[in-house]
Amino acid sequence: MSEQLTLYLHKLSPYSAKVELALVEANAPYRTYQVDLSNKPEWFASKVNPIGKVPAVTYGGPNVEPDDPSPLSAKIAESNIILEFLADLYPDSGLLPKDPVLRAKVRFFVDVTTKQVEAPLYDFIRGQESYDNVLKGIEFIQGLLEEGRDFAVGDHYSIADACISPGLARLKIITETDLGKFPVGMGYKLGEELKGPKFARFRKYAQGMLDRPSLKQTHDEEYTTTFFKTRFTERVQ
Ligand SMILES: N[C@@H](CCC(=O)N[C@@H](CS)C(=O)NCC(=O)O)C(=O)O
Known part of the structure; x- marks a missing residue:
């Protein structure tokens, strides 16, 4: 029997979503525990992730209840580190290719996604930045x-695809609904920019990722959109 793997997550967390996508794509057995981020249980930081954030994973050890984690399991946090861990755990999943050059390319793609797409996209959604850097990141x-x-690197789904997909899912929501803390209309405007011929290759790739069963299984678009609606009601006109 394989070791237990518990993913501590939040349904709206894009970082959690990366990890769950990789688990589903690897066909890995896992269970989840939803962490209430507005009222975090005391044991979460002391027994699972000292940083106090999701996602985090416990691996191995006895089969205990997720809200009573065992000191004997390994604790792993930070989405990109967990992605690498899963690729190591499931070497035949293709989450990381075998070829060293392709592996380096996957890691580079993850790095670029994290710094140049994820960060500016979430800053834009929070109304902290214009979308200029989002477009630059997407162009890169x-x-x-x-x-x-069809894939970020090579001929197989990898952690590079898992890393960017939750961002793509949120990009779809904000460009279709204009929901975000940015000034009214800017979400639609970003969508219009992305519809141009300049971004045709990106659009095709993004659509392929959004169409994957793993994304549909792990991402609740309606729930996320409803959350955006309630969260982003006060808008700059
Ligand atoms: N760099 C971290 C970011 C994780 C993160 O920011 N998680 C958020 C949810 S999306 C969180 O747990 N926030 C709760 C808190 O900061 O208290 C990763 O990639 O895992």
Whole structure:
């Protein structure tokens, strides 16, 4: 029997979503525990993740209840580190290719996604930045995508795809609904910019990721949209 793996997550957390996507794509057995981020249980920081954030994973040890984690399990946090851990745990899943050059490319894609897409996108959604850096990041990412291929790197779904997909799902919501703390209309405007021929390759790749069963299984678009609606009611006109 394989070791237990528990993913501590939050339904709206894009970082949690990366990890769950990788688990589903690897066909890995896992269970989840929803952490109430507005009222975190005391044991979460003391027994699972000292940083206090989701996602976090416990691996191995005895099969205890998730709200009473065992000191004997390994505790792993930070979404990108957990992605690497899963790729190590499931070497035949293709989450990381075997070829060293392709592995490096996957890691580079993850790095670029984290710094140049994820960060500016979430800053834009929070109304802290214009979308200029989002577009720059997407242009950079597009430059890494090879013509005629469906995946970020090579011919297989990898942690690079898992890393960017939750951002793509949120990009879809904000460009279709204009929901965010940014000034009214800016979400739609970003969507219009992305509809141009300049971003055709990125659009094709993004659609492929959004169509994957793993994304549909792990991302509740309606729930996330409703949350955005309630969260972003006060708007700059
Ligand atoms: N760099 C972290 C970011 C994780 C993160 O910011 N998680 C948020 C939810 S999306 C969280 O747990 N926030 C609760 C808190 O900061 O108290 C990662 O990639 O895992």
